[in-house]
Amino acid sequence: MSSSVNRYCCALGVALCGCACVGSFVVALHAQQARTAAQGVYTEAQATRGQALYKDRCAACHGATLAGGQAPPLTGDELTGNWGGPLSDLVNKIQNTMPANDSGKLTPQQSADIVAYLLQVGKFPAGQAELVADEAGLKQITLPAPPSRQPATVAAARAPSFPPAGNLAAVMRGILFPASNLIFNVQRQDPAAPRPPYQSSAAGFSWADWGAGIYTGWELVDYAAVALAESAPLMLTPGRRCENGKPVPVQDPDWIKFTVELAEAGKAAYKASQTRKQDVVSDVTDQIATSCSHCHEAYRDKRGPRTTTDPANKAARCVR
Template identity: 50%
Template sequence: MARLIRLNRPGFRSARGAVFCGHAFLGTLLLTGQTPPVRSITEGVYSVGQAARGQQLYKAQCSACHGNALEGASGPPLVGDSFLSNWSARSLENLNDKIQKTMPFNLPGSLSRSQSLDLAAYVLQAGKFPAGQAELSDAALAQIVFPMARTSAAGAPEGNLAELMRAIAFPNSNIIFNVQLKDPGAQTKKPPASAPFDYVEWGSTIYPGWLAIDQAAVAIAETAPLLLTPGRRCQNGRPVPVDRADWKQYVKELVEVGRLARRASQARNFDAFVDISEKLNDACANCHKIYRDKGGTEGSGATRCQPLEVK
C-alpha cells in the first residue's frame, strides 16, 4: 500500500507576484513623437565584433552563474521565454543598467559602460536576435525595446508557482491519494452536509464517488502544462525555470500520470490506484527534490526554483 501523502504546509504569502506591464511604456514612446523612433532588438542593433567582445567577458565573469549557454544555473537564464517575458517591452537601457549596476552579482559596479554594452550585445546574439552594421551605443539604448512577450489568452499569469500548486495540484492530488483509503464505488449518496463551505463534504454529495476522481485526474492532466507558462515567478521572485529540459520532463511525467489516473478512474478500477498514487507521488516528489525542497520551506527558500547547488 502506498503512503498517503498530504503536502500540507501552513500558508505564507509573499508580496511578490508582480508581473510588470510594458504596454504603457511602449505606447507613450510611440505617441509623443518627440523622441527618436522606437526600434526593436530584432532590427540588427549591435555588431558581430561587439558581441564577440561581450562573449569573452561573459565567459570570464558571468558563465559560472548563468551557464555556458546562458541557460541559467545559480543565476536566472539570460535567453528563452522566461527571460524575454521578464524584459517584455522594456528598453535596452534597463537591461544595460541591470548589468552594469548589479552584475556580476558578487562584484556589482565593477564593469565599465562599454563592457556592459558589449555584454548586452552578446545577450542579444545568444538570444538569436540578428546583428547589424553599427555597434550598440549608449545614446541609442533608451529607444531600443524588447518585443512584447507572448502571453496566454488570459494575459500574464495570476499566481506565483506556490499559489498555483496549492490551488490545483494540492487538492486534486489529495482527492486521488484518498482512493487508497476509501473505495469511491462504495460511497453512498449522503444528504448535504451541515458545513456548506467544506468542499470535500458538500462537493462529494454533488459529484459523488468516482466522479470526483474523474475530475481530479482531468484537473491534473490538463493543468500540468500551466507549470510551463512563461512569466510566472516562484515565491522568492525567481522565474519558474520553464526553459529547462529536466523541468519540461517533470511536467510531462505529471501529465502522463494524470492521464493514467483518468483511464483507471473511468474503468472504476479501484485496485489500480495503489500504483497510481505511488506514481503520482513520484511525479510531484521528483521535481520537488530538485527545485523545491533543497531551497528550504515556504518562500523563505532563496535557492528554490534554481536547479544547481550554489557553491
C-alpha cells in the first residue's frame, strides 16, 4: 500500500504529489522451472473440464468455436498477441473479469481449466501434469507471442491524418487529469464498494458526472487506465501547440522519453486494475504520479522571472 496519497492538484498549476510510496513486496521464489506453453503444461482431462465450463459460461459471447462474436476471439494470434507473456496474466484476466456479465465467480481452478482448454484449441500440446492454479506457478509459464504484427501494414499510405483539435493544456485537462485522479482515488475508495446513488434532483444534479453511474467502479478504473495509456501518442501529435503558442516539442528526446513513461504507467495501471485488488492499484499510482511530474518538472513548472502578469511563468512552458 502507498504510505501516502498521490493526488494531482493543479490549483496553481502545480503538481502536488505526496508520494513517498514504499513498495514492500515479498517475492515468493518458486522452485519451479521456467517453461513455455508449448511444453505440455496441461492434461487432456483438464482441457475437457475447461471445455464444459467454456460452453456453459463463455461461449455465448466468445463463440462456440472461440472465434469470437460479441466478444473477441480466444484463439490463435488474436489471443497470444494480446496475452503473450506469463500465463498468470491470462488466468487472472479470466478469473477477475470474466464472464463479463457475471465476473468474480470462477475459482482459480476453473480459470486454469478454461485456459487449458484455450491452449488445447490453440494447438498447444497436452502433457503429463495439470496446469496449476496458483499464481507463482503460472508465472513460470510463458505464452509465446506471435511474430510481431507489423505496424507498417496497419499504417496504410492512404490513412487519414488527424491534426490536433486542441492545445496541449486541453488534452491534459480533458483526458489525463480526470483519468489519473480517478485512479489516484482508488487509494481511498474501494472500486467494488457500492457508490452513492446517482442524484437527479435539482440540487444534486451534476451534469459533469452525468452517465458516471453506468459502469461499475472497477470498469471505470480500467477505462481511466486505458485513457492514460492511449493518451501517450497524443503527446507526439505533430502541429500541436501549448497554451502559450509554442509548438509541443515532439522531436525532443526528453519529451519522447517522458511520453514513453506515460504510456508505460498507463499500461501498468491497466494491468493493476485487472487484478481487481485495491492495494495493487494503490501501488501503481506512484508510477503514474512520477510519469506526470518528470515531464512537468522539465517542461511545465518552470522557474524563472515570475511577473505579476504571468505568475506561473507560463511563457516558459514547452521549451527546454
